[in-house]
Amino acid sequence: MARLKRNNAAAPVAEDASLRIRAAWLYYNQGLTQKEVSERLGVSRGTVIRILAEAVERGDVQIRINAAEASCVDLAGRLEAAFGLDEAIVAPVAEGDATKAVGLALGQFLSDAMIAGMTVGVGWGRTLMASIPALRPARHDNVRIVSLLGGIVEARTGNPLEFSWRFASQVGADCYLMVAPAIVDSTATKRRLIEHCGLDRLFDMASSLDLAVVSVGDIGLKATSLAAGMITPGELKELVALGAVADVLSNFLDAEGQSVPHALNRRVMSVDLEAIRDAGHVLIATGGAHRAAAIRAAIRRIGCNTLITDESAARALLAPAS
16 A cells, blocks of 8 residues: 555545645646546545646636745655655645644645554654544544553653544544553563563554654754653764764664664663565655754664655755765
């Protein structure tokens, strides 16, 4: 399932301005056929015909594409070519913080992509939490939401487990929580929790995900893992010294996507990143130009079918390497 098909029955096509503008851009600006547009967007050809007609009626298509999102569509196409993505979605950002805009785009994507029988693995972070208000509460049978990371005792900026159950409740899915600390004291404790405390079932489900949804954190003074109390300032300095640039499910990676040689990477209670890479569809959602290196590292490690990001991150990702 390289490109997820959209379930547009959940809302009228007229409500999805982003899809309408994207289709118009591909058809009128890039010269794709209606069939090629339908394949690119994961919708039927009939849907493409309807939304192209609506784009003309609404004045989106005049002599040129008349919308602020046009530049975002162009950036998305360039990201798809540069990183071999099935799809990129670039959210326009009016203010400095990209979290809300990227979260909104993620919520819209998930609302359309969810189908019956899916097993969806989810990470955590402010961006994923920001998708909750945009989720349409469509219900699908036999959907399983699997938490890919343990939690924290003192939730200062959000608990890694919170998104899992809130997302599951929105879509009426069964929820499987990794009820364990995000980082434990030893590899022996990690092994015992998996083998003797019932988490082996969760890890088994995570080995055959239809969709993995993760965010990516950077390694800096405002790192999410530091703010949440998951790591100490001293550990952060050690990670930086070892070349860490990215945090994927509290796995700390260097610029090439390799795990840095720090004990935290052996003690994290997360699904193996190789299992994420093997998912049917990998979705990365994060924004901010300062996270460009982290996004690159994550793509190198776990792959990416769909990238949802913002304009500043897209431009930083496409900038020539210094």
